[in-house]
Amino acid sequence: MRLDRLDPVSDRAQCCSVLAAGRRCSMLAKHHRKGGSVGVKPDEEIARQFEALIDDPKKTENHAQKFLEEHTEFLIPSWFQNHPMAMNSVISKFPIGPRTADFAYLMSDSATWILVLVEIESPHKKIFSGSSKHVKPTSAFEEALSQTHVWKEFFEEHPAEVRESVRPILVPSGRERNPLKLRRVLIIGRSADHDGNESRRKRMSTIEEDHKVKILTYDSLLGHYRRGQGEKRCVLSPRGTGFAIKRMDVFPTRTFAFVRPENLHVPPRFIAKLEAAGYQMKEWLANKPLMFGDKWATKPEGWDDGGMIDRVYGVAIDAVQKGRLKRAAK
Known part of the structure; x- marks a missing residue:
């Protein structure tokens, strides 16, 4: 050229x-x-803090949200993994219709934007119940999954409204008209709930494929960080017709x-x-x-x-x- x-x-x-x-x-x-x-060189002290948080039964998803805002390198980018997050930033508490995603971020190639919405649930919620032969998702897991369906339905019914909410950061200029797609991430529970159980692992893959959603456990985030694959991000929050910088590490x-x-x-x-x-x-x-x-x-x-x-x-x-x-x- x-x-x-x-x-x-x-x-x-x-x-x-x-x-x-x-x-x-x-x-x-x-x-x-x-x-x-x-990635960021892992700090074992920070890793142990996260491990203690997700091991503590008194800690909730709100504690996890606060920790992840302060340590964005634990978040795992999904989809277009060889491309950077737009503006190297994540959005905290992104509103979509009547609901709010705990985190959101944009990724793209030269032709398409992907808006990734992240739902954070408690690390203590179980994903599956039943025996190894009769694998059944728990009601807590199904409820969390249904939350992400509300986002999908709103996006499909109001694409222009969702697009307008992120339009100011569809940069660089010239790509703001590229197609915008939605992807969902659910962070919930612990890996022990399905590790070592082939039936549960297969069921997890089936759920991800059927619902077009990425399911991550808190142990996945911890492993991602300890392998040095995480990157620090700037944290934005919605404000008026655009956004505000909330945290700038x-x-x-x-x-x-x-x-x-x-x-x-x-x-x-x-x-x-x-x-x-x-x-x-x-x-x-x-x-x-x-x-x-x-x-x-x-x-x-x-x-x-x-x-x-x-x-x-x-x-x-x-x-x-x-x-x-x-x-x-x-």
């Missing part, structure tokens, strides 16, 4: 897709040169270049933290996108214009800016 033949407006989506792929390759290459792993990615201040509230303490890291937040608050390196509104001195990523980035910048001017003129 000849980059110099891309039109900034008509080829805007393609520009942004190439940009995204190029930046992912660049980050991965840099990471491999450093000899690091993709890591910086969000591909955010300030594309998301407007009217759609993303950044509390003063996080503004200060971002500015200390070199982000030009005053410019962003003045509605100037931070198009260069996700940090700068104008090209910084020494910026390398010779690389492929920079050339595609320039095309994407033109596309976004022209798109904004076109919308403003309407």
